[in-house]
Each structure stands twice: as structure tokens, then as C-alpha cells.
Amino acid sequence: MAVSHVIEFDAVGLRYGQGAEVLKDISFALPAGSFHFLTGESGAGKTSLLSLLYLAQSPTRGHVKLFEKAVRSIGRDDLPEIRRKIGVVFQDFRLLDHLSAVDNVALPLRVAGYDEDEIQKRVVELLMWVGLGAHLNARPPTLSGGQKQSVAIARAVINRPQILLADEPTGNMDDKSAVRLMRLFVELNRRGTTVVIATHNEGLIRAFPYPRMHLSNGRLTVYPVGYSPDQPYLRTEAPNV
Amino acid sequence: MFRQTSDLPFANDTSGWFLPWMVMLMVFFAGLTTAGTLSLNSMLSRWSRSISGSLTVQVIPIEEAGRINKKKTQQETQEVLDILRKTAGIASANVLTDSQMKDLLRPWLGDTFLLDDLPMPHLIDVQLIPGAEVDLDMLKTVLADRTPNASLDVHKLWLGKLINLVQTLDLLASALLSLVIVTTSVIVIYVTCSSLAVHKPVIELLHQIGAHDGYISKQYAKRTALLACIGAVIGFLGVLPILFLLSSLVGEIQGGLLSEARFDTLSWVLLCFVPVLAVALSTLTAYWTVQRTLRRML
Numbered sequence: 136m137a138v139s140h141v142i143e144f145d146a147v148g149l150r151y152g153q154g155a156e157v158l159k160d161i162s163f164a165l166p167a168g169s170f171h172f173l174t175g176e177s178g179a180g181k182t183s184l185l186s187l188l189y190l191a192q193s194p195t196r197g198h199v200k201l202f203e204k205a206v207r208s209i210g211r212d213d214l215p216e217i218r219r220k221i222g223v224v225f226q227d228f229r230l231l232d233h234l235s236a237v238d239n240v241a242l243p244l245r246v247a248g249y250d251e252d253e254i255q256k257r258v259v260e261l262l263m264w265v266g267l268g269a270h271l272n273a274r275p276p277t278l279s280g281g282q283k284q285s286v287a288i289a290r291a292v293i294n295r296p297q298i299l300l301a302d303e304p305t306g307n308m309d310d311k312s313a314v315r316l317m318r319l320f321v322e323l324n325r326r327g328t329t330v331v332i333a334t335h336n337e338g339l340i341r342a343f344p345y346p347r348m349h350l351s352n353g354r355l356t357v358y359p360v361g362y363s364p365d366q367p368y369l370r371t372e373a374p375n376v
Numbered sequence: 377m378f379r380q381t382s383d384l385p386f387a388n389d390t391s392g393w394f395l396p397w398m399v400m401l402m403v404f405f406a407g408l409t410t411a412g413t414l415s416l417n418s419m420l421s422r423w424s425r426s427i428s429g430s431l432t433v434q435v436i437p438i439e440e441a442g443r444i445n446k447k448k449t450q451q452e453t454q455e456v457l458d459i460l461r462k463t464a465g466i467a468s469a470n471v472l473t474d475s476q477m478k479d480l481l482r483p484w485l486g487d488t489f490l491l492d493d494l495p496m497p498h499l500i501d502v503q504l505i506p507g508a509e510v511d512l513d514m515l516k517t518v519l520a521d522r523t524p525n526a527s528l529d530v531h532k533l534w535l536g537k538l539i540n541l542v543q544t545l546d547l548l549a550s551a552l553l554s555l556v557i558v559t560t561s562v563i564v565i566y567v568t569c570s571s572l573a574v575h576k577p578v579i580e581l582l583h584q585i586g587a588h589d590g591y592i593s594k595q596y597a598k599r600t601a602l603l604a605c606i607g608a609v610i611g612f613l614g615v616l617p618i619l620f621l622l623s624s625l626v627g628e629i630q631g632g633l634l635s636e637a638r639f640d641t642l643s644w645v646l647l648c649f650v651p652v653l654a655v656a657l658s659t660l661t662a663y664w665t666v667q668r669t670l671r672r673m674l
Contacts, residue, residue, distance in 0.1 A: 189584060191580070191584065214583075215587060216586070218583070218585065218586040223584060229577075231383065231581070232385070233385040234383065238383075242383060242582070242585055245383070246587040246591050294585075
């Protein structure tokens with residue numbers, strides 16, 4: 136039986152304006168329900184690769200397929216439906232400062248047309264779960280970095296996306312909170328969500344045994360569980376999580 | 377717990393602050409123009425109704441040795457009446473009484489004048505049979521031959537000139553209204569485009585989480601409707617005292633042409649549409665502008 140790939144890249148290149156290519160000949164395919172870390176030095180192109188995945192950019196060359204549909208062939212009117220299947224945690228959170236934590240998290244449900252009772256139930260439940268039960272009506276400027284990140288993560292997962300993309304999702308969190316949120320991602324993954332997490336946190340990668348995609352100078356290499364760019368031929372033991 | 381306000385931070389957006397002022401001015405000018413047009417047309421319609429189907433024959437007093445010969449004038453008037461009453465298509469012909477003449481002159485001369493002191497012509501009000509054709513040329517010739525001091529006043533000519541005047545004013549009013557509509561639309565487009573530029577990051581985020589263009593356009597339309605509504609109500613309230621004042625001044629002119637410029641219920645209903653249309657125009661323009669601009673975004 137053929138494996139269903141939710142994300143497929145074929146010889147993809149991306150450049151901004153007339154500049155040099157930031158992504159070069161990227162080819163990979165992620166099966167539905169897979170979990171990958173995306174690593175690389177700062178400036179290696181992680182955020183650019185994620186932006187192609189959440190359809191904020193079009194590739195300069197090559198072919199991208201999402202949910203087995205060529206991105207180039209997706210009409211503008213169909214983009215929102217595709218985007219609703221993708222949850223994104225941005226590195227800079229991109230929370231709306233004039234809205235409360237509840238309203239920020241509720242956004243994906245509102246744009247999808249859920250009724251307010253359903254929205255309230257789901258949003259409050261999730262915010263309680265991520266430890267923001269006491270800050271439901273707080274606006275982002277009054278929240279700490281970690282709290283903002285939790286709101287951003289809650290917003291990304293509230294719609295139970297089929298693909299979850301996270302750019303340094305635990306960057307502002309202590310280890311305990313980071314592990315707690317990673318468990319949320321793992322749980323979503325167990326329920327079928329394909330997860331890609333861009334991170335610099337080697338401890339987290341060691342703690343959660345998933346394959347990694349490593350970007351270096353705009354080129355991508357995929358390493359199986361236990362292998363790393365530093366020791367590509369040496370398999371490390373995956374610890375119990 | 378849940379707010380029902382916009383996802384876009386319009387409260388911090390100064391680009392929309394002057395929209396209510398502009399809509400207020402536009403509604404004010406459009407309201408006055410519409411009221412003027414409706415009044416003129418109502419006046420024309422009343423004149424037309426009262427004049428159509430009637431003629432006036434004027435018999436100039438006959439002077440002899442510097443004095444009016446009342447007897448001869450009376451005889452000529454009677455002859456004119458005989459001619460008129462024998463003419464096919466004429467239902468009645470009656471000389472205006474002194475009382476009717478005084479009513480006509482009162483707006484200009486007041487109540488203190490004596491008709492005998494004035495060299496007033498005899499006026500004959502002629503009513504035509506509805507639908508009947510009267511040979512006016514023939515009538516004019518006969519009157520000129522037999523009663524040289526009588527002249528036939530066909531109101532159509534006078535009314536035609538008035539119609540031309542009112543139609544020209546109507547045209548000017550339409551041009552002014554068109555200008556108001558175009559100006560309002562341009563202002564709304566400008567305000568909306570400025571706001572879209574200011575909120576681009578938020579719009580990108582909304583797109584990112586799956587918002588359709590319509591979701592964003594509706595928020596802009598709602599905000600524009602609210603701002604336009606505030607301006608439209610104030611502008612409309614500004615028109616009302618001016619209309620009441622003009623109406624009261626016109627009402628004081630009794631018997632004159634302007635006293636026919638009444639503002640009836642239908643005119644009020646039509647006038648109420650001005651602010652409604654201003655809000656609808658602003659809202660639709662904002663919606664269309666956002667849709668068009670978002671089409672250019674990924």
C-alpha cells in the first residue's frame with residue numbers, strides 16, 4: 136500500500152528578490168502522522184522552509200505538494216481551506232496585542248465559522264491546559280515571553296491541524312514547560328497530526344526520539360532517529376521520555 | 377469573556393478618524409441638493425397642474441384724452457367674453473372679480489391699495505374642456521381683429537421657460553450629487569487603502585490562519601458602516617434646521633410662486649434615503665476596495 140505524503144518537496148529553491156538562493160534543491164517527503172525536528176544554524180533557512188510549508192511564500196523553482204496537491208495549482212479561493220489544516224507557531228508569536236489571550240486563541244475557530252459556544256468551550260479548556268487559566272483575558276503585552284509562547288501554541292493547535300509547524304516553540308520556556316508542551320505536540324502527533332518543529336534545543340531532540348531534517352547553507356539532509364549532523368554515522372541511544 | 381469586536385486593531389488606526397467628518401459634509405450637501413431639487417420639482421408640478429387646461433385673456437384699459445374710458449373697456453371685455461364663449465373647446469370664460477384681483481396683488485402691494493387707483497387690465501380666466509383642441513392661432517387672430525386691446529396669454533410658453541429653468545437646475549443638482557458620490561467613494565477608497573497598509577501584518581496573519589478575503593472585507597465594511605453612520609446622522613441632522621427655516625420663510629410668502637415649493641411626505645421619505653445611501657455607498661466601496669486589494673496578496 137502506497138504511503139500517503141502530506142508534504143512533498145521536489146528540487147525546491149527559494150530566493151528573495153535578486154539575492155542568492157536561501158534554499159537549494161530541497162527534496163523530501165513527509166508521511167502523514169510523522170514527527171520531525173528541523174535543525175540548522177541561524178540563517179540556514181529554517182524559517183524560509185517553514186514559510187514555504189505554511190504557504191506564505193511560493194518557491195522560486197521546484198515543486199511543492201501539500202496534501203497531495205501541487206501548491207502552484209491551488210486556486211486563491213482554496214488557500215484558506217488548506218491553511219486551516221496547518222497550525223503554525225511563529226518564532227515571534229505574532230499575537231494580536233489588542234485581543235485577549237482567549238480571543239487570540241479563538242481566531243482560527245472564528246475564521247472557520249465555529250459558533251461562539253463551541254469556541255468558548257475549546258479555547259478555555261486549552262488555555263487551562265497550557266497553564267494560562269488565570270490569564271484568559273490578559274492581553275499579550277501584559278504576558279511574559281513564555282506565556283505569550285503558550286498562547287501562540289494554543290492558537291496553532293486549537294483547530295486540530297493536520298500539519299503542525301513550530302518555529303522555536305520552546306525558546307522562551309524553562310525545561311519543565313518545554314517538555315510539557317512537547318508532550319502536547321506528541322499527543323497531537325499520536326492523533327495523526329504531522330509535526331515539524333524547528334529548534335536549536337539539542338536536549339529536546341535527545342529527549343524526544345524523532346528524525347531530524349538538518350539545513351546547512353540552504354541544503355537539507357534528513358537524519359533518522361539517533362543520528363545527528365555532528366555524528367552522522369553514530370547512532371545514539373534514545374532516552375525514555 | 378469573549379469580545380465581539382474586530383480582529384483588526386481599528387481603535388489605533390487614525391486613518392479612519394476623518395471619514396465621519398467627510399461623510400457628514402457629503403450628506404449635508406447631498407441633503408440640501410436633494411431637498412432643493414425635490415422642492416423645485418414639486419413647485420413645477422403644482423404650477424403645471426394649476427395652469428394646464430387654462431388660458432388668460434388680458435384686456436388693457438382704453439385711454440382717451442389721458443383718462444381711462446371704463447365704459448369702452450367694459451364693452452370690449454364683454455365682446456372678448458362673447459368670442460371666447462363661442463369658441464369650440466372652451467368650457468368657461470369669466471372676468472376676475474375685484475376680490476380675486478386683490479388676492480393676486482396682495483403679496484406685492486399689501487392690503488391698503490384701492491383697485492380703482494390703478495390702471496389694472498381686466499383679466500379673463502378661460503377654462504378649456506379637458507382633452508379638447510382649441511385653435512389658439514385662430515383665436516388670437518379673431519381677438520386681434522375685433523378687440524385690439526385684448527391679448528391672449530398662453531401659459532404653455534411661460535411654463536415651458538420655467539420647465540427649462542427647473543430642468544437645468546435639476547441637471548446641475550445631478551452633477552453636484554454625482555460629484556458628492558465620486559468624492560465620497562474616493563475618500564473611502566483612500567481611507568481603506570491606508571488602513572490596509574497599516575494592518576498588513578495582521579491581515580497576513582489572518583490569511584495564515586485560514587481567513588477568507590470576505591472575512592477581512594466584512595470587518596472593514598462593518599467599521600466603515602459605523603464611521604459613515606456617525607457622519608451621515610450628524611450631516612442629516614444639520615440639514616433639518618435649514619430646511620425647516622427655509623420652509624418657514626417660504627410659507628410666509630403667500631400667493632407667490634415660491635409658496636408652491638412645498639416639501640411633502642414623499643419628499644421627506646426620499647430625503648431620508650440620502651444618509652442611508654451614503655452609508656450603503658461607503659460600506660460597499662470599503663468592501664470592494666478590500667476585496668480588490670487582498671486579491672493582490674498571496
